[in-house]
Amino acid sequence: MSQQLKQTPLHGLHIEMGAKMVPFAGYDMPVQYALGVKKEHIHCRDAAGLFDVSHMGQLRLKGDNAAAFLESLVPVDIIDLPVGKQRYALFTNDKGGIEDDLIVTNFGDHLFLVVNAACKEQDIAHLKANLADGVELEVIEDRALLALQGPKAATVLAELNPAVADMVFMDAAHIELMGIECYVSRSGYTGEDGYEISVPSDKAEAFARKLLAFNDVEWIGLGARDSLRLECGLCLYGHDLDPTTTPFEASLLWAITPVRRAGGEREGGFPGAEVILDQITNKQALRKRIGLVGQSKAPVREGTKLFDADDNEIGIVTSGTFGPTKGIPVAMGYIAAEANQLGNMVYAEVRGKKLPMTIEKMPFVPQRYYRG
Structure with missing residues (x-):
């Protein structure tokens, strides 16, 4: 099967x-x-973990109207x-559903987008189907993407260029590392401080080996990437987010910039705006x-499936695992709005048994982004 895989x-x-490899x-x-x-998982929380996220899509939008087009x-x-600076964003559809989540960086002469691997082609x-006049889309095929995450990530990367230590969460810059021009952002998907680094494909292996030579750095696979992001309350597209789920239902209100909300300077003007802004204004959705x-x-x-104390089905789990840092099972999912109250007990049906779970605020473990 690996013969057919990229x-x-x-x-x-x-x-x-x-490594144990999987599709x-x-x-x-x-x-x-x-x-x-x-x-x-524990090594990333304690020191520094290195992730290969080169399967993600890297794109450039160029042109004077690139920002207005993306908006x-x-x-x-x-x-x-x-x-x-960079910002978390959502592609929405006409019904207000989420088609993908992405990161957008302003590098001055262009916008740099990182999109999910499973949604890359769509x-x-x-973008091509809606491309505005004077805006050019470039699909970047010749760069790998690495993430260095954890409390010792900054110390390690600063050994290659001290400038990275001056960056704060969601900063991005073109920085030379090992004499290689890299696109570096202080961000990630683990809840820890860390960096994402776009590096030319032909230099990626040498760069990875250099990082792995540090005692504090270990390779981290998709398994721990999933448990790390879940403990920190971060959504995985295709699981916790999908085309039928609105940002309001997904508790991503923080991702809708005030200037684009009702009464904002540039209110609406995006797919599904009427649905999404109505849910925000009226604070109403069937599930959360x-x-x-x-x-x-x-x-x-x-x-x-999730049930209440009276055995009524009220929701479903969309991500779940044992949280190594938390020391207990953690999950996220969707529940009927009327049943959504912090501290409420719900029951998860596992192999015919109803296991008690408590609705708890996320993140389950503190996020440790470096904000200066």
């Missing part, structure tokens, strides 16, 4: 390092290494995004994304 520029290095979003990707998922597709302020098609903490040791997985 490979990242670091595929050979993963094999050399003894993911059309790529042959490392799910874990010799340490194993739990130890990789027509996302409920986010792109026009006033400062140079050297996102490119969506919630965090759940297990009262037993058994993990509760995606697809598990």
Whole structure:
């Protein structure tokens, strides 16, 4: 099967390092290494973890109207995004659903977009189908993407260029590392301080080996990436977000910039605006994304149905695992709005048994982004 799968520029290095490879979003990707998922998770929380995220899509939008064009597709302020800053954004559809989530960076002469691997082709098609006059879309095919995450990430990367230590959360810059021109942002998907680094494909292996030579750095696979992001309450597209789910239902109100909301200077003007802004204004939706903490040791997985004390089905789990940092099962899912109250007990049906879980505020463990 791996013959039919795409490979990242670091595929050979993963094999050399003894990674267990699995199909993911059309790529042959490392799910874990010799340490194993739990130890990789804990290492990232304690030191620095290195992730190959080269399967993600890297795109450029160029042209004087690039920001205004992108604003027509996302409920986010792109026009006033400062140079050297990045912002979380959502592609929405006409019904207010989420088609993908992405990161947008303003590099001054262009916008740099990172989109999810599973949605990459549809996102490119969506941008091309709506492309405004004078705006050029470039699909970047010759760069790998690495994430260095954890409390020691800044110390490690500063050994290659001290300038990275001056960056704060959601800063982005073109920075030389090992004499290589890299696009570096202080961001990530683990809840920890850290960086995402776009590096030319032909330099990616040498760069990864340099980072791995530091005692504090270990390879981390998709397994621990999933448990890390879930503990910190971060959504995974295709699981916690999909085309039928609105940003309001997904508890992503913080991602809708005030200037694009009702009464804002550039109100609406994006797909599904009427639906989304109505939900925000009236604070009404049939369901909401919630965090759940297990009262037993058994993990509760995606697809598990949720019930109330009277055995009424009230929701479903969209992500679930045992949280190595938290030390108990954690999950997120969607629940009927009337049942959504912090501290409420719900029951997850696992192999015919109803396991008690408590609705708890996310993140389950504190996010430790560096804000200066």
